[in-house]
Amino acid sequence: MRKLEKIFWGLFIAGLIFKINHWPFTAVLVVFSLTLVSCLYFVFGFAFFNGLKLREIFKKESYSSTSPLSLIFGFIFGWSLSILTIGFLFKFMLWPGANTMLLSGLITLGITVIIYIVLNKINRLF
Numbered sequence: 666m667r668k669l670e671k672i673f674w675g676l677f678i679a680g681l682i683f684k685i686n687h688w689p690f691t692a693v694l695v696v697f698s699l700t701l702v703s704c705l706y707f708v709f710g711f712a713f714f715n716g717l718k719l720r721e722i723f724k725k726e727s728y729s730s731t732s733p734l735s736l737i738f739g740f741i742f743g744w745s746l747s748i749l750t751i752g753f754l755f756k757f758m759l760w761p762g763a764n765t766m767l768l769s770g771l772i773t774l775g776i777t778v779i780i781y782i783v784l785n786k787i788n789r790l791f
Contacts, residue, residue, distance in 0.1 A: 666719050673702045699754040703747045710743010711736045745773035
């Protein structure tokens with residue numbers, strides 16, 4: 666999945682280069698790449714942030730070493746990064762609603778990171 670993420674971010678950088686040079690198909694590359702990154706984070710966030718590979722997602726044995734809490738936080742991280750990526754797309758393309766999406770993604774990500782850090786510190790004490 667890391668390879669897919671790198672490919673999609675590479676397409677976005679190619680779209681940025683196209684935009685700087687005023688070449689055609691800028692919007693297509695930017696929208697396509699950021700939408701696919703957002704879908705990747707939204708659908709596979711639980712596996713992506715827990716170090717699971719794409720082939721291991723459907724195997725029951727791969728989840729034995731991960732706790733349900735880390736899977737839940739992986740899903741929430743993926744969800745909030747997905748919203749953040751779409752907000753970035755809206756901001757880049759100058760579409761309405763970008764600030765709302767960026768703000769909601771940042772708030773959700775911030776709250777989730779704070780809760781994750783607090784729970785990790787509590788688990789280390791016990």
